Amino acid sequence: AQKITQTQPGMFVQEKEAVTLDCTYDTSDQSYGLFWYKQPSSGEMIFLIYQGSYDEQNATEGRYSLNFQKARKSANLVISASQLGDSAMYFCAMREREAGNNRKLIWGLGTSLAVNP
């Protein structure tokens, strides 16, 4: 069964430092996609970064990078130079195998990140 595991319920980081949020996944599919979303206290889900299973290079989007280790089935999110506004819940998700047009996302339980000034 496909599954996403985020083992860190909560994380703290000092402002301006880098932080890594862990995500491991389980799938037997060869083709899949991995996503990270940020959810601030307002509730909206903000798309951060995407990694395809066939992408050879790690995805990067500004201060966000995804440390994709396929053999280990891990897709950790690295946030560089943390800012106070980075305090939020972070969810890792995996796109389920293609089944027509209804490709669902499998979600992790999330990691709450607090950035200290």
Add this chain to the structure above:
Amino acid sequence: GAVVSQHPSRVICKSGTSVKIECRSLDFQATTMFWYRQFPKQSLMLMATSNEGSKATYEQGVEKDKFLINHASLTLSTLTVTSAHPEDSSFYICSARETSGRGKTQYFGPGTRLLVL
């Protein structure tokens, strides 16, 4: 990124009334929209997948007669919580996936907080 709106953002209603929540993709067409429910400090729970012009696909355990979904156009899906009860109080959030292009990313609306008294 693509923009998804949701209305209303917050609603308080009496037990037994019905509540309609709208989800619109503002700058792209979305053949598929997803409806989620989220309890405090928990991950997203997929309720149903909404396809334009066809019946929604409900997840196991979600009452289709309780949560009516209509996806009438490529930019609008609605979720109606019928005869709402206090246990329906939750955060409801929709997402939409682009019809065109790679269509790999789900973009989320800002969510609707429902409180049933």
